[in-house]
Amino acid sequence: MNAQDALKQWQQASVLPDYLSDQLNTLSQDKGWVEDAFGQDINFGTAGMRGKLEPGTNRINLFTIGKVTEGLARLIDENGDEAKKRGVAISFDSRYHSREFAEYAARVLGAHKIKVYLFDDLRPTPELSFAVRYLKTFAGINITASHNAKQYNGYKVYGEDGAQMAPENADRLFAYAQKVTDIFGVEAAPVEELRASNTLQLIGEDVDEAYLAHLKEVTFDPEMVKNNADKLKIIYTPLHGTGKMLYDRAFRQGGFDNVIPVPSQSIIDPEFPTTIKPNPEYRDVFEPGFKLANEVDANVIIATDPDADRMGAAVRKADGNFQVLTGNQIATLMAYYLLEHMKENGTLTSDYELVTSIVSSALPFKIAKDFGIRTKHVLTGFKYIGEEVDRMNKENDGKFLMGFEESYGYLFKPFARDKDAMQGALMFGEVASYYASKGMTVFDGLQEIWQKYGVSYEITRAIEMPGIGGQKKMAALMEKLRNEHLDEINGTKVVKIEDFETQTSIDSNGEKELTGFPVSNVLKYYLEDDTWVALRPSGTEPVIKAYVGVNKPTVEEAKKAAEDYQDALGKLLKN
Numbered sequence: 124m125n126a127q128d129a130l131k132q133w134q135q136a137s138v139l140p141d142y143l144s145d146q147l148n149t150l151s152q153d154k155g156w157v158e159d160a161f162g163q164d165i166n167f168g169t170a171g172m173r174g175k176l177e178p179g180t181n182r183i184n185l186f187t188i189g190k191v192t193e194g195l196a197r198l199i200d201e202n203g204d205e206a207k208k209r210g211v212a213i214s215f216d217s218r219y220h221s222r223e224f225a226e227y228a229a230r231v232l233g234a235h236k237i238k239v240y241l242f243d244d245l246r247p248t249p250e251l252s253f254a255v256r257y258l259k260t261f262a263g264i265n266i267t268a269s270h271n272a273k274q275y276n277g278y279k280v281y282g283e284d285g286a287q288m289a290p291e292n293a294d295r296l297f298a299y300a301q302k303v304t305d306i307f308g309v310e311a312a313p314v315e316e317l318r319a320s321n322t323l324q325l326i327g328e329d330v331d332e333a334y335l336a337h338l339k340e341v342t343f344d345p346e347m348v349k350n351n352a353d354k355l356k357i358i359y360t361p362l363h364g365t366g367k368m369l370y371d372r373a374f375r376q377g378g379f380d381n382v383i384p385v386p387s388q389s390i391i392d393p394e395f396p397t398t399i400k401p402n403p404e405y406r407d408v409f410e411p412g413f414k415l416a417n418e419v420d421a422n423v424i425i426a427t428d429p430d431a432d433r434m435g436a437a438v439r440k441a442d443g444n445f446q447v448l449t450g451n452q453i454a455t456l457m458a459y460y461l462l463e464h465m466k467e468n469g470t471l472t473s474d475y476e477l478v479t480s481i482v483s484s485a486l487p488f489k490i491a492k493d494f495g496i497r498t499k500h501v502l503t504g505f506k507y508i509g510e511e512v513d514r515m516n517k518e519n520d521g522k523f524l525m526g527f528e529e530s531y532g533y534l535f536k537p538f539a540r541d542k543d544a545m546q547g548a549l550m551f552g553e554v555a556s557y558y559a560s561k562g563m564t565v566f567d568g569l570q571e572i573w574q575k576y577g578v579s580y581e582i583t584r585a586i587e588m589p590g591i592g593g594q595k596k597m598a599a600l601m602e603k604l605r606n607e608h609l610d611e612i613n614g615t616k617v618v619k620i621e622d623f624e625t626q627t628s629i630d631s632n633g634e635k636e637l638t639g640f641p642v643s644n645v646l647k648y649y650l651e652d653d654t655w656v657a658l659r660p661s662g663t664e665p666v667i668k669a670y671v672g673v674n675k676p677t678v679e680e681a682k683k684a685a686e687d688y689q690d691a692l693g694k695l696l697k698n
């Protein structure tokens with residue numbers, strides 16, 4: 124069906140709620156919008172599906188949610204009665220329509236007589252991941268668009284291991300969803316009926332308690348944290364989202380006595396009024412935190428995104444100013460802290476493993492190798508880190524130290540199988556507490572690590588390419604670069620190119636097969652000066668991402684080189 128025919132179908136549908144009809148009337152005046160919103164079906168990316176809250180087949184609304192949930196229901200049907208009895212856990216964040224979509228997904232599953240555990244209120248993504256494992260459900264759904272701007276919403280799906288559904292099942296689910304011919308005809312059972320038969324069960328405090336009990340396992344040295352509680356003042360912001368539900372109890376039980384929330388950002392609000400995008404990657408989200416930190420003389424600011432899977436931090440330097448850290452720097456500090464202290468108390472063995480994505484900093488790998496433990500690279504997407512944890516458990520081969528992604532995602536204890544900002548906040552608090560006990564700032568600690576291992580400095584830039592046009596442009600750009608085999612970037616020789624789509628690796632010895640990764644549209648370049656560069660279209664936002672990681676003796680040199688490489692990439696991507 125072409126975009127115009129699909130539009131007509133939506134215009135004639137009698138089941139559209141008023142807000143969608145109104146939006147449709149206004150937006151459909153724009154031909155480009157119609158092409159984009161109805162020209163294709165919304166797809167599954169790095170983290171399920173994500174899109175603007177608008178009418179259309181390529182958007183997030185009641186009907187695309189219903190269609191995909193119908194796909195999940197059919198996947199569960201295919202797995203038989205046992206799978207239906209185990210059912211699905213559903214949570215949602217603070218965005219517009221999140222609660223409504225969660226309830227609708229519950230009703231669609233309920234129509235298939237699939238058991239549903241629905242959270243009574245908003246909850247963090249990692250708690251949903253935990254709930255899937257705790258309740259032993261067959262799958263999980265989280266209605267969230269994570270850190271995207273307020274106009275977006277989305278749908279993350281979890282498999283029975285609590286990790287985001289791996290491509291094989293996600294593809295089956297999507298294929299089932301594609302078989303739904305009438306998007307408005309998806310059956311949904313009434314809530315009252317589902318409640319009466321206990322097909323739909325509300326969950327909340329019971330799961331909170333179990334999850335919080337596990338969060339206690341994250342802290343490595345509770346005594347140290349407790350003894351230094353008075354030396355550390357943490358400002359915390361949930362950025363108007365789900366972190367608010369648990370942070371207070373999590374910090375308190377972890378021994379952190381001085382945690383002060385940012386009042387304006389502790390109000391649950393789908394407008395995310397104090398931010399442009401509620402993403403701890405951006406400095407502006409820390410502004411109210413800086414102000415409060417200066418008023419109360421705090422050392423550290425911790426921010427979690429609206430579904431509390433990402434965690435960012437800013438730390439006070441010796442000169443009194445705050446430094447916003449990157450996800451790579453936060454991970455480096457946490458990895459070093461754990462390795463050093465585990466070694467010290469004799470618990471570090473060589474079968475511990477650190478897992479990270481191919482576009483994350485090389486420094487934690489270098490440190491891990493120095494401590495004699497194993498390292499493993501995976502593609503972007505925390506589900507791949509989840510798969511590694513599964514492998515370690517199933518094959519009894521390796522112990523999980525931590526997993527991280529440059530995009531502010533960390534996991535230490537795999538009772539959740541997605542990145543967990545609560546775990547990140549507790550571990551980062553512990554790191555801060557440790558440096559405070561030595562009379563140092565966290566930033567001093569980072570300098571110390573850099574002095575020992577050399578400076579790794581990474582910059583990620585996202586170049587926006589919206590709409591169907593943007594997708595085509597990104598595909599063409601990647602194809603062009605793939606065929607060009609760049610031999611230099613900003614004047615420095617390329618010594619190796621890894622192409623994760625054609626699964627080849629080329630260096631001066633010729634071409635080899637690149638094994639161990641699923642096919643993915645990523646190009647990674649290794650340069651003569653120990654720099655790496657990676658390019659890939661994002662799976663969650665309409666952007667192409669350019670990653671640069673440089674290794675230099677000093678911060679100044681590293682920063683300058685990373686910026687220069689990014690500028691060169693910017694030009695390359697414009698051509």
Ligand SMILES: O=P(O)(O)OC[C@H]1O[C@H](O)[C@H](O)[C@@H](O)[C@@H]1O
Binds near residue numbers: 170269528661
């Ligand atoms: O770079 P993208 O494809 O946009 O993905 C960036 C991040 O998005 C989500 O948060 C996923 O859960 C992460 O695993 C991923 O790293």
